[in-house]
Amino acid sequence: MTLAPQLAAIHMPREVIFGFLLALVVVLALTPTIGQLARRIGVVDEPGERRLNELPIPRLGGIALYFAILVPALAFLDLSRPLRAILIGASIATVVGAIDDARDLVWWQKLGGQALAAGVTAGLGVYVNHFTFPILGVGAMPKWLGITLSILWIVAIMNMVNFLDGLDGLAAGVCAISAVTFCLIALSLDRAQPAILSAIVFGAALGFLRHNFYPARIFMGDSGALLLGFVLAAISIEGLLKTAAAVALAFPLLVLAIPILDTSFVVVKRIKHGKPIYSADRFHLHHRFIDRGFSQRRAVLTMYLWCVTLAGAALATRFLAPHAHGHWQLWSSIADGAIGLSVLAASAYIVYVLEIVKVTSPRARRRARREAGSQERRSA
Numbered sequence: 001m002t003l004a005p006q007l008a009a010i011h012m013p014r015e016v017i018f019g020f021l022l023a024l025v026v027v028l029a030l031t032p033t034i035g036q037l038a039r040r041i042g043v044v045d046e047p048g049e050r051r052l053n054e055l056p057i058p059r060l061g062g063i064a065l066y067f068a069i070l071v072p073a074l075a076f077l078d079l080s081r082p083l084r085a086i087l088i089g090a091s092i093a094t095v096v097g098a099i100d101d102a103r104d105l106v107w108w109q110k111l112g113g114q115a116l117a118a119g120v121t122a123g124l125g126v127y128v129n130h131f132t133f134p135i136l137g138v139g140a141m142p143k144w145l146g147i148t149l150s151i152l153w154i155v156a157i158m159n160m161v162n163f164l165d166g167l168d169g170l171a172a173g174v175c176a177i178s179a180v181t182f183c184l185i186a187l188s189l190d191r192a193q194p195a196i197l198s199a200i201v202f203g204a205a206l207g208f209l210r211h212n213f214y215p216a217r218i219f220m221g222d223s224g225a226l227l228l229g230f231v232l233a234a235i236s237i238e239g240l241l242k243t244a245a246a247v248a249l250a251f252p253l254l255v256l257a258i259p260i261l262d263t264s265f266v267v268v269k270r271i272k273h274g275k276p277i278y279s280a281d282r283f284h285l286h287h288r289f290i291d292r293g294f295s296q297r298r299a300v301l302t303m304y305l306w307c308v309t310l311a312g313a314a315l316a317t318r319f320l321a322p323h324a325h326g327h328w329q330l331w332s333s334i335a336d337g338a339i340g341l342s343v344l345a346a347s348a349y350i351v352y353v354l355e356i357v358k359v360t361s362p363r364a365r366r367r368a369r370r371e372a373g374s375q376e377r378r379s380a
Contacts, residue, residue, distance in 0.1 A: 013192050015076040016183065016199045022075065023203030027068035031211045034064045035218040043102050045219050057216060059101045061208060062223025066094045068204035069231065076196055083193060085124030086234045092117035093158065093230040097223035110222070111155070117230055118154035122147045126238050154233040160259035161229030162222060163266060166286040169213035170300050172220060174307050175228040176205035178255045181311040182232070185318050186239040194239025201231055214296045232256065255314045258307050261285075285350075292353055302350075309346045312339050 038044060038058035045057045069090065077083050096113030099105060105113070127150035129141055141149075165171035183198035205228060211217050220228075236256075262285045270277050289299035316339045 011190070011192075012187060013196065015192075015196045016187070019072040019076045019196050019200040020203035022072040023068045023200045024207040026071050027064050027204045027207035028210055030067055031061060031064040031208060031218060034058075034060055035211070038218070041102075043221075045221075057219050059219045059221035060098060060223055061212060061218045061220040062094055062097055062101075062225070062227050065204050065208055065220060065224045066090070066227055068207065069200055069227070072200045072203070073197065076200075078193055080193070082125045082238050083197070085121045085126050086197070086231065086238065088124070089117040089121035089126075089154075089234065090227055090231055092120060093226040094223050097221060097226035101221040101223050114155045114158050114226065114230075115151065117226075118151040118158075118233075121154065121230075121234055122150040126150065126234055128237055150237055153237065154230060156263075157233035157236075157256060157259070158226050158229035160256070160263040161232070162225040163263050163284060164259045164286070165220060165225040166284050167214070167290075167296050167300050168216035169209050170286055170303060171225055171228065172205045172208050172212050173300065173304050174258055175232060176202055176209070177304065177307045177311050178232055179205060179235075181255045181314055182235050182239060184315060186235075188318055189239070191239045194235050197231070198235055198239065201228065201235070214300065229259075255307075255311050257310045258285075258303060289353070306346045306350060309339070309343045313343045316340075 035058045038060040043059050045059050047055065070087065073079075073083070073087060079087075093114065096105075096110060096117065099113075100110050127143075127146045129143070129146050161171055161175065164174060179198045179202035183195050183202060186192075186195035186198055208220065208224070212220065266284055267277050285303070286299055289302065290296070294302070
C-alpha cells in the first residue's frame with residue numbers, strides 16, 4: 001500500500017499547528033462574551049414552530065468565529081492577493097450575516113450580499129482558471145467563465161451551510177470535518193497557504209463546538225454559517241481546484257456532500273409542493289431526523305459519522321490511488337473498496353431512515369402529543 005510513503009512525504013509547516021491552536025483559543029475565549037453581547041442587544045433565537053430550542057438562545061456566534069479566523073490568518077498567513085481577497089470576502093459575508101441575524105434581511109438582500117462577497121473575491125483572483133478531467137486532460141478556462149462559475153460555487157456553498165445550520169453543533173461539526181480534510185489534501189498538493197487557512201477554520205469550528213454542541217449556549221447564526229460556507233468554498237477553489245490533479249475536482253463535492261445533498265433535497269421538495277425555494281419549512285435532513293424520533297444529539301452524531309465516511313472517501317481518492325505509476329496496487333484497491341462500501345452503507349442507512357421508514361417513532365409521537373397539548377393550553 002502506498003499510503004505510508006505519501007503521508008511521510010507531506011511537509012506540515014508549523015504555522016498549520018500554530019494557526020489551529022490560536023483559532024481554538026480565540027473562539028473559546030471570545031464566544032461567551034459575544035453571547036452576552038447578543039443577549040444585551042436582543043439578538044436571540046426565540047422558540048418557534050420550526051425552532052428546536054425551548055429557550056431563547058443568543059445568535060451572532062459568527063462574530064467569534066470571524067475573529068478566530070482573522071487573528072491567526074493575519075499572524076500566520078503570507079497575505080498574497082488571493083488570501084487578502086478571501087479575508088475581504090469573509091468580512092463581507094460576516095457583516096451580511098450579522099445584519100440578517102439582527103434584522104432579518106429579505107431573501108434578495110441577503111443573496112445580494114452573498115454575491116457581493118463572492119464577486120469581490122473572484123474579481124481579485126480567487127477563481128477557477130482551468131479545468132482538469134481524467135480523459136480530456138488540462139484545459140484553459142475563459143476568465144469570465146471561471147469568475148462566473150466561482151461566484152456561483154461560493155454563493156451556493158454559503159447557502160448550503162446556512163441551510164444545514166438547524167441542529168446544535170451540526171454545521172460547525174460538518175465544517176470542522178471538511179476543513180481538516182481540506183487541510184490534509186492541500187498539504188499533499190504542496191499548497192501551504194490554503195492548508196494553513198484550512199487548519200485555522202478547523203480550530204475555529206472545533207472550538208466553537210464547546211459552546212454550540214447540544215445543548216447549545218449560543219448559535220452561530222447567519223453570520224457564522226455564511227462565513228464558514230464562504231471560507232470553505234474559497235479554500236476549495238484556491239487550494240484544490242487550481243491544481244493539475246485530475247481527482248481534485250471530486251474533493252469538494254465529496255467532503256461537502258452533506259450540505260449539497262441537503263440543499264438539493266430541500267429545493268426539489270419545495271418545487272414539488274409549489275413553494276418558493278427561499279421559503280422556510282421542515283424538509284431539511286435534520287428536521288426529518290427529529291421527525292423520525294432521533295434526539296438532537298443522536299441526529300447530529302449520525303450526520304457527523306456520515307460526513308467522516310465521505311471525508312475518508314475524499315482522502316482515499318488522494319492518498320490511496322489504486323492505479324499508481326501504471327500499476328494496480330492491490331492493498332490500495334482493497335482499502336478504496338472498503339471505504340467506498342462504508343460510504344454506500346452510511347448513505348443507504350440515511351435513505352432507509354428518512355425515506356423508507358415512514359412510521360414516526362413512539363418518541364416522536366409522544367413529543368407531538370405534548371406539543372399539541374401545550375398549544376391547546378395556550379389557546380384556552
